[in-house]
Amino acid sequence: MLTDIKNNKKERVLLVGVDTKKINDFNIKSSIEELKELALAAETEVVECIIQKRDSIDPRLYIGKGKATEIARYCDELDVDTVVFNDELSGAQLRNLEEVIDRKIIDRTNLILDIFAKRATSKEGKLQVELAQLKYRLPRLIGLGNQLSRTGGGIGTRGPGEKKLEIDRRHILKRISEIEKQLQGLEEVRETKRKKRQGSSLPIVALVGYTNAGKSTLLNTLISKDETYTKEKEVFAYDMLFATLDTTLRRGTLPNGQNFLITDTVGFVSKLPTHLIEAFKGTLEEVKYADLILHVVDITNEDLDIQVKTTLEILKDLEVLNKPIITVFNKVDKGHIDEIHYKIDGTKVYISAKEGKNIDLLFKMIEENIPDKFYDVKLLIPYDNSKISSYLFDNTKVVKFEYRDNGTLIETILNEIDYKKYSEYIVD
Numbered sequence: 001m002l003t004d005i006k007n008n009k010k011e012r013v014l015l016v017g018v019d020t021k022k023i024n025d026f027n028i029k030s031s032i033e034e035l036k037e038l039a040l041a042a043e044t045e046v047v048e049c050i051i052q053k054r055d056s057i058d059p060r061l062y063i064g065k066g067k068a069t070e071i072a073r074y075c076d077e078l079d080v081d082t083v084v085f086n087d088e089l090s091g092a093q094l095r096n097l098e099e100v101i102d103r104k105i106i107d108r109t110n111l112i113l114d115i116f117a118k119r120a121t122s123k124e125g126k127l128q129v130e131l132a133q134l135k136y137r138l139p140r141l142i143g144l145g146n147q148l149s150r151t152g153g154g155i156g157t158r159g160p161g162e163k164k165l166e167i168d169r170r171h172i173l174k175r176i177s178e179i180e181k182q183l184q185g186l187e188e189v190r191e192t193k194r195k196k197r198q199g200s201s202l203p204i205v206a207l208v209g210y211t212n213a214g215k216s217t218l219l220n221t222l223i224s225k226d227e228t229y230t231k232e233k234e235v236f237a238y239d240m241l242f243a244t245l246d247t248t249l250r251r252g253t254l255p256n257g258q259n260f261l262i263t264d265t266v267g268f269v270s271k272l273p274t275h276l277i278e279a280f281k282g283t284l285e286e287v288k289y290a291d292l293i294l295h296v297v298d299i300t301n302e303d304l305d306i307q308v309k310t311t312l313e314i315l316k317d318l319e320v321l322n323k324p325i326i327t328v329f330n331k332v333d334k335g336h337i338d339e340i341h342y343k344i345d346g347t348k349v350y351i352s353a354k355e356g357k358n359i360d361l362l363f364k365m366i367e368e369n370i371p372d373k374f375y376d377v378k379l380l381i382p383y384d385n386s387k388i389s390s391y392l393f394d395n396t397k398v399v400k401f402e403y404r405d406n407g408t409l410i411e412t413i414l415n416e417i418d419y420k421k422y423s424e425y426i427v428d
């Protein structure tokens with residue numbers, strides 16, 4: 001079978017899930033619905049979804065033998081190219097399923113990795129995805145060997161790690177350590193930047209939440225009041241899963257005049273591959289340095305409970321649940337919302353990022369939850385007070401300075417304490 005990509009035809013996929021009563025916190029219907037969204041995000045055409053009820057996952061085949069044979073028949077009838085399974089499969093399961101079904105077999109993890117591979121644009125993003133892909137492939141080489149040679153492309157075979165070397169374990173291990181080294185280098189650069197930012201003392205607000213909740217849209221709305229705002233500063237917001245992969249940082253201004261920094265992060269999805277979270281830890285680290293977290297939730301989504309839970313679990317993994325969190329229920333413009341139907345601990349607000357509804361309220365809540373106030377000031381420090389000048393140069397983010405006849409004119413940002421301490425030197 002040659003890949004349909006050559007004919008410019010979409011890869012036709014069939015989705016398969018298992019409904020084990022054990023996972024009762026996860027509704028199989030919404031899980032398959034999400035898998036469908038993921039398959040669409042990978043630009044495939046979903047032709048059928050099959051759910052099998054079983055007590056447990058079959059270690060050999062994931063589903064029952066009879067079901068697998070039935071699926072093989074469907075694949076012929078419906079002209080299916082690829083079968084996508086709703087859970088992570090072992091190398092043996094991949095191989096056995098391919099033997100029975102005789103089609104390319106992809107699991108949920110591989111599908112997500114594939115979307116990330118397509119979306120990654122920055123050098124760091126690409127490396128992170130490649131690392132996750134290699135770590136996924138390593139224990140599955142037996143199962144994937146056939147697959148990589150049987151097709152010339154399509155989902156699961158795309159991405160930075162596409163080269164032949166994947167088949168060779170030693171090559172993979174070598175590549176993994178190369179990537180880890182490169183990522184470490186990039187992490188150091190990020191660390192330096194972060195230190196510089198800390199010097200600037202501007203509070204950091206981090207946007208987190210499920211993919212497509214509206215984080216990027218909200219970032220664009222929140223920065224639009226900043227004096228340095230231009231259209232070019234806006235980030236990419238689009239109706240698709242994982243529109244954002246790279247962490248971005250922008251400046252905003254609160255109604256009280258205080259400046260803050262805001263970061264947009266990669267969205268989450270249930271059963272987000274562990275390797276992927278691991279690989280993106282560097283990027284997600286930004287959340288660790290935040291002073292305030294805005295947890296954005298799409299209120300119109302039926303699976304809001306699962307989405308909130310998934311996000312909170314990842315935040316727990318990142319050890320950031322001790323930070324102040326505002327739950328931001330977004331998209332209230334999309335119809336009547338019963339505000340009380342969803343109870344959540346702590347602070348919450350109902351907004352529309354798109355139409356700007358309740359943004360003032362959210363700004364107020366941000367003001368209240370940001371730990372400290374900061375001031376943009378100009379100070380004239382007499383030359384005989386050079387200790388103060390050195391302190392300011394070392395500990396605050398000096399925007400500009402100038403040597404005047406009567407002292408050093410320093411334009412900088414001060415926190416509340418320093419602001420009070422040095423207020424006598426403030427000039428207009």
Ligand SMILES: Nc1nc2c(ncn2[C@@H]2O[C@H](COP(=O)(O)OP(=O)(O)OP(=O)(O)O)[C@@H](O)[C@H]2O)c(=O)[nH]1
Pocket residue numbers: 209210211212213214215216217218236237238239240241242243244245265266267268330331332333334351352353354355
């Ligand atoms: N109706 C409505 N749509 C919204 C609102 N906020 C965002 N959207 C839409 O929701 C879709 C996703 O928005 P994004 O801002 O890209 O979502 P995100 O959370 O950044 O998603 P990822 O980057 O994929 O994690 C876009 O089509 C937005 O236009 C809102 O308040 N109301």
Ligand SMILES: [Mg+2]
Pocket residue numbers: 215216217236237243244264
């Ligand atoms: Mg986004």
